[in-house]
Amino acid sequence: MSESPQPYRVLARKYRPQRFADLIGQDAMVQTLANAIRRERLAHAFLLTGVRGVGKTSTARLIAKALNCIGPDGQGGPTIDPCGVCEPCRAIAEGRHIDVIEIDAASHNGVDDVREISEAVRYAAVSARYKIYIIDEVHMLSKAAFNAVLKTLEEPPAHVKFLLATTEVQKIPVTVLSRCQRFDLKRIPAEALARHFAHVVEAEKVEAEPEALALIARAAEGSARDGLSILDQAIAHSGTSGEGALVTAAQVRDMLGLSDRGAVRRLFGLLLAGDAPGVLAAVRDQYDLGVEPATLFVGLLEAVHGVTRAKAGGGQDPALSMEEREAHAEWAARLGFATLHRLWQLLLKGHAEVQAAALPIEAAEMALLRVVHASTLPDPGELARRLANGEAVPAAAQASGGPAPAETQPALMAAPHPAPEPPARPAPPASFGALVELVNGQRPLLGQQLHDFVGLVRYAPPELALRPNRPLPADFIRDLTTLLRNLFAEPWKVEISDGPAEPSLLDQQKSAENAARDAILATPVVRAAFEAFADAEYEGYTPPETAAEARSA
Incomplete structure (x- = not known):
């Protein structure tokens, strides 16, 4: 009787890593584990996290092999390079080792399931060096189950190791994370996946175009399992070349519903050309x-x-x-x-x-x-720069939605009116008093401060030196400098000086008024009036021209 043929195994299972050297893109994790095993500094719990298909469960099984390998002669110890031929290695690879227990937390997520683990860890391993629990998708455990496993996870017996795997590490309580040594498995680069798929198709005696493997690697999004599943489908979808299958880029695009890269480039060029x-x-x-x-x-x-x-x-x-x-x-x-x-x-x-x-x-x-x-x-x-400078601006698009041919479409459209000339800036006043009047017209409060509170030390536009006769606001110099620069379109230097200064304009005005009053009181008519009327008071003096103007108004 002939022996029945072996059932077909999908590529994702057939080419699952059997050694740490087979892991793709996880060199940092492998180096850390190798050092820990060599120095006998093994943690009691490991947490493996990463996106789907990067090798979390495979890594957990490799760690179980590395810790329980006894070598071909049965005398070996923990090693980063398990032999793969001893009974523990083969049993773990085939998923039948009695001391390596794999638990799916998605279907065993209750307190009772965790309680069974807590009770079983008290017993020593049957035949292996370590009893190892691999809990896949550990984030699916309930809150009560997490709380129940905390003590066991923190202080397990020396013969027990926990290997936790998850794709959603953010759902795991911090109390659990703090009890594990965490390894973040990275997404596998597309070029590394493409090289791996090239080895796979060579082993499968299948021909594949490099572009087809690159398309599959990009579609896998960093997941080796997803990529191998797509490759498996592509081989089944492919035609034949000689004795074997031929995986072409066109077939992969058709299978995945991808657009031809050349067609995308042509469409991109049409977009840039404005060809609606x-x-x-x-x-x-x-x-x-x-x-x-x-x-x-x-x-x-x-x-x-x-x-x-x-x-x-x-x-x-x-x-x-x-x-x-x-x-x-x-x-x-x-x-x-x-x-x-x-x-x-x-x-x-x-x-x-x-x-x-x-x-x-x-x-x-x-x-x-x-x-x-x-x-x-x-x-x-x-466009904003051209408009500000009064330059020509590009023409609008055609009403049809696309540009006219290059030889007929005007590239620029003349501005309908020349840009107006900017208003002429006034020249700095010849005197400080005229400057104060100009400032008062723009900023009355600033003009009043300049009139009443400072004496002039030097006025040589665009330089102005002042000496205050009473405290000024902290922003007085800044505001005055900014205003003068805006008024005269040139930078001004305004400074406070201790040098000799003229009286403030307010003091000068008061002095002039007092001198005029004294001159009036000194006239013979006014002196005679004060002598004739002892209670008379001086109320001011209005020149005849001003009085006549007031009466006519």
């Missing part, structure tokens, strides 16, 4: 091929991001093809950062609209037409 009919035709072509509008916007956003990185000198994505790198470099040389950031915001808003729209393809067309219209407009900063 071409953009609408390209979008409909991709939609007819089965590409979702939201996926098309993702491709355009990736293109803008790639061009911006190339312009900023951030390096190119190794997963990009040579054609994409050359196109990004060319656009980066022609486009400014302001244009790229504006494109990013417009496409990002369009992507959100398409995802929420009842009519996705129509929403995509409207959003891209908005980008086309924006491409014909000048940069807002440049």
Whole structure:
């Protein structure tokens, strides 16, 4: 009787890491564990966190192997490089070791499940060096279950190790986090995933285009398991080449509903050129091929991001093809950062609209037409500068929504009226008194302070030295300097000086009034009037010209 064939194992299980060297992109964690094992400084509990498919459960099983490996001769100890041939290593790899217990916290999340663990840890391991509990998706435990396991987790027996794995570490109580040695498993870079998939297809005797593997690696979003599942599907979807399958980039795009990278670059070029009919035709072509509008916007956003990185000198994505790198470099040389950031915001808003729209393809067309219209407009900063300087401004877009041909479309439109000349600035007054009057007309309070509270030391525009005869506000000099600069369009130097100064204008005015009064009182007529009338008082003097003007008014 012939032996029945082995059932097919999916690639994600077949190529699960069996050694620490097989882990992709987790070198820092492997180095830490190697040092801990070599120095016999092993924690009693490990917490492994990261996105799906980066190797949390596989790492937990590898740690279980490393701690329980006895070597081919049965005399070995804990090692970062388990042999894989001894009975503990093989039993753990096959999931049948009695002392390595894997628990799914999603279905065993109650207090009773945790109580069973707390009671079982008291007993020594049956055949292994350590009894190891691997609790997957530990964040699914209930609050009561977490509280029940705290004491056991903090002080387990020496023969027990806990390995906790989760994708949502923020849901785990801090009291649990503080009792574990935490390892954050990183997303696997796309180029590393592509290299790994190349080894897998070689082992599977399957041919694959490098661009196809790069597409799968990008679609995996840092998850090896997701990528291997997509690769498994791509191999089943592929055609044949000789004796084996051939995975092509076109088949992968068709399978994933991705847009052709070349089609995205062509559409991006049409957007930059402002070709509305071409953009609408390209979008409909991709939609007819089965590409979702939201996926098309993702491709355009990736293109803008790639061009911006190339312009900023951030390096190119190794997963990009040579054609994409050359196109990004060319656009980066022609486009400014302001244009790229504006494109990013417009496409990002369009992507959100398409995802929420009842009519996705129509929403995509409207959003891209908005980008086309924006491409014909000048940069807002440049437009503001031209308007301020009275220069010509770019012409508006055609009523059809797209620009006219380059040979017929006017690039600039003359301003309808020349910019008005700025008003002429007055020259500084010849005297300090005239300056005070000018300041009083603009800032009455500042003018009064300048008139009443300071004496003039030096007036030589644009320099002004003053000596205060009473305390001034703290912002007096600043406000006066700013006002003079605005009035005369030149910087003024206003300072406080201790040098000899004239009396303030107020004191000068009072002195003049007193001198005029004394002169009037000294006239013979006024002296005779005071002698004839002992109770007479001086009330002031109005010149005849002023009195006549008052009567006529």
